[in-house]
Amino acid sequence: WKMTLFTCMGLPIIWVIPKLIGQFHQTIAIKVQESLAKANQVATETFSNMKTVRSFANEDGETERYRRQLEDTYSLNKKEAVGYAASTWSNSITTLALKVFILYYGGTLVTRGTVSSGDLVSFILYELQFASAVEGVMRAYPDVRKAIGGSQKIFEYLDRKPQTPPDGTLAPETLQGHIQFKNVRFSYPVTAEENKIVLKDVSLELKPGQTTALVGLNRSGKTTCVKLLERFYQPQAGEIQLDGKPLQSYKDQYLHDKIAVVSQDCVLFGRSVRENIKYGYEDASDEEMHRAAKLASAHDFIMGLPSQYDTDAGEKGGQVAGGQKQRISIARALIRRPKILILDNATSDLDVENEHQVYQALLNQTNRCTVLLISNQMNVVEKANHIVVLSEGVIQEEGSHGELLEKGGLYADMVRKYKMGFQRKEEKRNDAQS
Numbered sequence: 384w385k386m387t388l389f390t391c392m393g394l395p396i397i398w399v400i401p402k403l404i405g406q407f408h409q410t411i412a413i414k415v416q417e418s419l420a421k422a423n424q425v426a427t428e429t430f431s432n433m434k435t436v437r438s439f440a441n442e443d444g445e446t447e448r449y450r451r452q453l454e455d456t457y458s459l460n461k462k463e464a465v466g467y468a469a470s471t472w473s474n475s476i477t478t479l480a481l482k483v484f485i486l487y488y489g490g491t492l493v494t495r496g497t498v499s500s501g502d503l504v505s506f507i508l509y510e511l512q513f514a515s516a517v518e519g520v521m522r523a524y525p526d527v528r529k530a531i532g533g534s535q536k537i538f539e540y541l542d543r544k545p546q547t548p549p550d551g552t553l554a555p556e557t558l559q560g561h562i563q564f565k566n567v568r569f570s571y572p573v574t575a576e577e578n579k580i581v582l583k584d585v586s587l588e589l590k591p592g593q594t595t596a597l598v599g600l601n602r603s604g605k606t607t608c609v610k611l612l613e614r615f616y617q618p619q620a621g622e623i624q625l626d627g628k629p630l631q632s633y634k635d636q637y638l639h640d641k642i643a644v645v646s647q648d649c650v651l652f653g654r655s656v657r658e659n660i661k662y663g664y665e666d667a668s669d670e671e672m673h674r675a676a677k678l679a680s681a682h683d684f685i686m687g688l689p690s691q692y693d694t695d696a697g698e699k700g701g702q703v704a705g706g707q708k709q710r711i712s713i714a715r716a717l718i719r720r721p722k723i724l725i726l727d728n729a730t731s732d733l734d735v736e737n738e739h740q741v742y743q744a745l746l747n748q749t750n751r752c753t754v755l756l757i758s759n760q761m762n763v764v765e766k767a768n769h770i771v772v773l774s775e776g777v778i779q780e781e782g783s784h785g786e787l788l789e790k791g792g793l794y795a796d797m798v799r800k801y802k803m804g805f806q807r808k809e810e811k812r813n814d815a816q817s
């Protein structure tokens with residue numbers, strides 16, 4: 384019993400040392416994961432913005448940034464390896480030390496005649512088996528800690544509670560497309576301080592079948608209104624209603640079927656033009672696709688492409704020009720016959736002629752949808768039925784083009800500056816031609 388007691392007293396030491404080293408291992412494993420993620424981010428960012436990198440001839444700069452990041456990962460990996468070596472080494476040493484002490488203590492008991500040499504040999508044989516089992520468990524321990532460290536981030540994301548309320552249940556067969564912002568107040572989660580409120584008590588109405596333009600200087604909160612309409616965020620106060628019912632009471636899938644958004648930085652996939660236009664609406668017929676493409680003023684140029692609708696758009700739409708990309712995106716939005724169409728600087732890359740064609744087609748639709756138009760092109764904005772002017776998250780003025788011009792406020796000022804800029808561009812072009 385004395386030797387058993389002696390063995391049991393040694394166990395906490397065998398347990399404590401690997402535990403301490405295991406903690407160190409776990410912390411390092413988390414840092415390795417973070418460092419690897421940063422290195423991958425540099426590589427992904429560089430490859431996806433290769434044109435910008437090359438046009439600034441900064442290949443060496445990006446290589447250096449990646450090398451520095453990898454060096455950081457490498458030094459963390461070295462620390463991790465040292466931790467691993469230390470933990471296996473301390474495991475072996477502590478169990479070996481225990482064996483030596485038991486042999487020594489057993490030897491003295493045999494000399495004193497308390498224990499027979501046969502009993503000592505059988506005890507040591509049992510103890511060896513026991514120690515190798517404990518050692519086996521301890522050897523796996525650092526790997527378990529490393530796995531815990533590596534998976535910590537995954538569980539962090541899995542355990543996050545979404546801030547948006549659960550999906551609603553409404554999916555009515557007919558929808559008017561009447562949108563009302565009622566005293567909406569919003570700030571982004573990262574900037575919750577009072578002075579960073581992006582929308583302050585905004586109330587506006589998008590009437591069914593009408594085009595409403597939302598204009599304002601940069602950072603006035605126009606795109607934020609679109610993000611709220613898409614339910615990417617929730618207003619902190621006030622409510623957005625669709626056909627008189629709160630937006631969040633509608634089914635998410637239904638809402639995204641009825642609301643189509645085309646933004647300035649539209650993304651095409653590395654697939655055929657046909658697949659891009661039918662994206663998320665694969666059951667659409669070719670007739671529907673042609674109709675949408677014609678409305679978006681895209682049909683003619685698509686027919687001129689080498690394989691027409693089967694032409695590959697290239698990665699991120701890299702095989703087609705900016706304006707063509709925008710027209711394909713508009714066709715992609717129109718094919719689902721949305722009840723609400725949001726154009727957020729969607730025609731910024733189109734020339735005046737094509738822009739005119741797109742808007743003329745949209746305005747002349749028989750089954751017209753509610754259109755929210757965000758644009759810096761005042762010649763386009765003036766075609767809207769109603770114009771809302773947003774300034775620093777507050778609605779400054781609203782009315783028709785004529786009414787706002789007469790008022791002589793912010794809108795009239797924007798129109799004046801736009802015309803002056805346009806005139807200067809025309810003069811420059813004339814000078815260049817002559």
Ligand SMILES: Nc1ncnc2c1ncn2[C@@H]1O[C@H](COP(=O)(O)OP(=O)(O)OP(=O)(O)O)[C@@H](O)[C@H]1O
Nearest residue numbers: 571573574581599600601602603604605606607608
């Ligand atoms: N995801 C975000 N997180 C934090 N702040 C944001 C985010 N998106 C926009 N903002 C901030 O919200 C404000 C309004 O931005 P928003 O994009 O709505 O303006 P905008 O009127 O559409 O501008 P622009 O005409 O330049 O597109 C800006 O101050 C911007 O910095």
